[in-house]
Amino acid sequence: MSERSVEASRAVIQGFVTGALGCGCPAEVFRQIESSWPRVERTDPNYLRILIGGRLLIYAVEGSEGSSLLHWLPSLVERGRAERDAAAYNRFRLVLLMDGAADGRDEMEAAFARQAGDDGKAHLHFLPSGSAWHAVRSALESDFTTG
Numbered sequence: 001m002s003e004r005s006v007e008a009s010r011a012v013i014q015g016f017v018t019g020a021l022g023c024g025c026p027a028e029v030f031r032q033i034e035s036s037w038p039r040v041e042r043t044d045p046n047y048l049r050i051l052i053g054g055r056l057l058i059y060a061v062e063g064s065e066g067s068s069l070l071h072w073l074p075s076l077v078e079r080g081r082a083e084r085d086a087a088a089y090n091r092f093r094l095v096l097l098m099d100g101a102a103d104g105r106d107e108m109e110a111a112f113a114r115q116a117g118d119d120g121k122a123h124l125h126f127l128p129s130g131s132a133w134h135a136v137r138s139a140l141e142s143d144f145t146t147g
Contacts, residue, residue: 009140010139010143013033013136013140016132016133017030020127021125023056025055029054032051032053034050035048035049035141035144036048036146044072044075045072046061047061047076048060048140050140054087054089055089055091056091057089059093059095061076061094061096061097062097062129069096069108070107070108070111073111073115074111077115077116080092081116084121091121092121092122093124094123094125095127096127097129098126105126108124108126109124
């Protein structure tokens with residue numbers, strides 16, 4: 001991987017985090033980016049774990065239907081918040097990447113609110129799983145994925 005490739009990938013990821021997710025992270029945190037595809041149990045949902053600057057933890061879940069996401073949402077919120085707290089990260093963002101209309105979105109927002117409570121440092125995002133996400137995923141996997 002070339003330095004130019006890494007910098008281009010970093011710019012794509014930074015644009016996603018500051019644009020689509022609305023994060024006000026300072027530019028210097030994007031010097032450190034890592035990602036992985038963790039799976040604690042074989043039946044766990046497939047999600048991309050992204051850590052930005054040792055401060056922002058993101059779980060991006062793709063390719064699931066609303067009913068499946070609703071089933072996994074409480075455990076993902078619990079896992080993300082626990083990891084954030086244990087490592088003293090600033091924020092946790094759960095990103096649900098969905099095609100088309102977000103069936104069950106209200107139910108998922110309610111489930112997230114029940115699980116997160118009044119945690120102002122945990123956020124839920126619904127985004128399309130289209131070409132913008134594919135560019136981010138490609139950038140992460142080519143230059144920043146550790147496992």
